[in-house]
Amino acid sequence: MQRLNTLPADLVTSVNVHSHVERILPTDEAYALLELVREIADAELAPRVDDFEARGEFPRELLRTLGRVGLLGLPYPEEYGGGAQPYEVYLQVLEELARRWLAVAEAVSVHTLACYPVAGYGSDAQRKRFLPDMLGGELLGAYCLSEPAGGSDAAAMTTKAVRDGDEYVVTGTKAWITHAGQADFYNVFCRTGGPGAGGVSCLLADAATPGIEPQARERTMGLRSSPVAQIAFDGARVPADRLLSEENKGFRIAMSALDGGRLGIAACAVGLAQAAVDYAVAYAGEREQFGRPIAQFQGIGFMLADMATQVSAARALVLAAARLRDAGRPYGAEAAKAKLFATDAAMRVTTDAVQVLGGYGYVADHPVERYMREAKVLQIVEGTNQIQRLVISRALTRG
Numbered sequence: 001m002q003r004l005n006t007l008p009a010d011l012v013t014s015v016n017v018h019s020h021v022e023r024i025l026p027t028d029e030a031y032a033l034l035e036l037v038r039e040i041a042d043a044e045l046a047p048r049v050d051d052f053e054a055r056g057e058f059p060r061e062l063l064r065t066l067g068r069v070g071l072l073g074l075p076y077p078e079e080y081g082g083g084a085q086p087y088e089v090y091l092q093v094l095e096e097l098a099r100r101w102l103a104v105a106e107a108v109s110v111h112t113l114a115c116y117p118v119a120g121y122g123s124d125a126q127r128k129r130f131l132p133d134m135l136g137g138e139l140l141g142a143y144c145l146s147e148p149a150g151g152s153d154a155a156a157m158t159t160k161a162v163r164d165g166d167e168y169v170v171t172g173t174k175a176w177i178t179h180a181g182q183a184d185f186y187n188v189f190c191r192t193g194g195p196g197a198g199g200v201s202c203l204l205a206d207a208a209t210p211g212i213e214p215q216a217r218e219r220t221m222g223l224r225s226s227p228v229a230q231i232a233f234d235g236a237r238v239p240a241d242r243l244l245s246e247e248n249k250g251f252r253i254a255m256s257a258l259d260g261g262r263l264g265i266a267a268c269a270v271g272l273a274q275a276a277v278d279y280a281v282a283y284a285g286e287r288e289q290f291g292r293p294i295a296q297f298q299g300i301g302f303m304l305a306d307m308a309t310q311v312s313a314a315r316a317l318v319l320a321a322a323r324l325r326d327a328g329r330p331y332g333a334e335a336a337k338a339k340l341f342a343t344d345a346a347m348r349v350t351t352d353a354v355q356v357l358g359g360y361g362y363v364a365d366h367p368v369e370r371y372m373r374e375a376k377v378l379q380i381v382e383g384t385n386q387i388q389r390l391v392i393s394r395a396l397t398r399g
């Protein structure tokens with residue numbers, strides 16, 4: 001433990017954080033992969049996170065490095081350069097990344113989501129043409145569904161694509177787009193038909209297309225190294241061969257991409273919450289009040305026990321949903337439950353971690369205030385937790 005010379009000797013200024021999560025992985029290859037990811041996270045992510053978050057800089061080069069070692073295409077087929085890993089392994093990789101730097105884990109999750117429309121619904125020619133560079137990390141992706149007038153009611157979107165010869169002319173504004181201005185390609189969900197979900201198509205647009213203009217970055221509460229902005233489409237001409245699946249079949253793509261994406265967000269929440277537990281446990285073992293470590297007070301010890309239990313429960317829910325997906329079974333409602341529970345747990349656990357540190361939890365000298373700010377967004381993105389409840393209750397009442 002390092003102590004600053006000018007501070008009283010009993011002040012805890014940093015702690016030795018230990019984390020040990022028992023994992024059962026399906027193959028020896030997966031154990032080796034998780035070990036590699038831990039090494040990369042310790043060597044490349046942990047030393048940079050504070051600086052990049054403070055400056056609000058997106059670590060694009062780091063993402064390229066993750067692409068080169070194969071972490072940007074883990075759940076996709078090997079023939080296109082993917083890792084052919086089960087989702088349960090991919091999600092545990094995300095968890096390890098999120099434990100060190102949530103914005104990087106979220107970037108991997110969003111990129112993986114953005115590869116899904118081509119991988120799942122593209123033609124053979126589109127897959128061959130686009131996937132190798134996407135999965136290798138040369139091209140970074142973004143997913144453009146939300147609009148300024150509506151995120152939850154995505155089917156009410158107004159961004160329009162009108163066919164003109166061999167092109168679509170796209171006009172409208174997408175909002176809250178992660179990787180805006182950094183991405184090389186955008187999945188653009190836009191209206192090609194009548195109102196509602198049945199009139200939506202999915203286009204794969206090059207970011208460099210004239211008429212696609214990322215706007216000023218949002219000033220976010222947390223995840224400051226992750227760029228988020230509106231994107232204006234002002235008569236942008238997208239070649240017609242960039243249509244994924246068929247005209248007016250795009251909403252199904254958006255929703256099925258989100259099922260997998262929500263598990264990614266849930267795994268990020270588990271990693272973030274685990275980091276908060278680890279830090280709070282280490283701090284409570286070091287910090288003394290009334291002549292003994294605060295961990296020895298039952299009020300703190302029980303709080304730590306509840307925090308750790310919530311993280312374990314969240315992880316179990318995430319992996320159970322992932323295994324359904326890996327088995328080819330319907331998993332949308334289970335993904336919604338996992339996202340709802342894991343992100344609510346992350347919010348509670350990170351808030352409690354601040355409480356365990358007392359006043360020191362409220363300042364940026366320790367990472368728990370950042371964890372708490374970061375947890376909040378996970379309850380909002382890829383469908384708010386109210387919308388997750390809607391998904392779950394509809395599945396229940398459908399029987």
Ligand SMILES: Cc1cc2nc3c(=O)[nH]c(=O)nc-3n(C[C@H](O)[C@H](O)[C@H](O)COP(=O)(O)OP(=O)(O)OC[C@H]3O[C@@H](n4cnc5c(N)ncnc54)[C@H](O)[C@@H]3O)c2cc1C
Nearest residue numbers: 143144145146150151152176177178228381382383384386
């Ligand atoms: C940092 C960040 C990154 C994001 N990244 C992306 C991205 O990459 N791509 C993308 O497309 N979007 C992205 N989003 C958008 C995100 O998915 C939306 O913010 C979210 O879906 C909510 O939409 P909204 O903000 O318009 O809120 P609204 O839909 O206006 O909702 C406002 C409130 O009303 C509640 N509500 C709405 N409808 C119902 C209902 N039927 N029942 C009960 N409650 C309801 C909501 O839960 C919420 O509490 C991002 C958002 C943020 C903050």
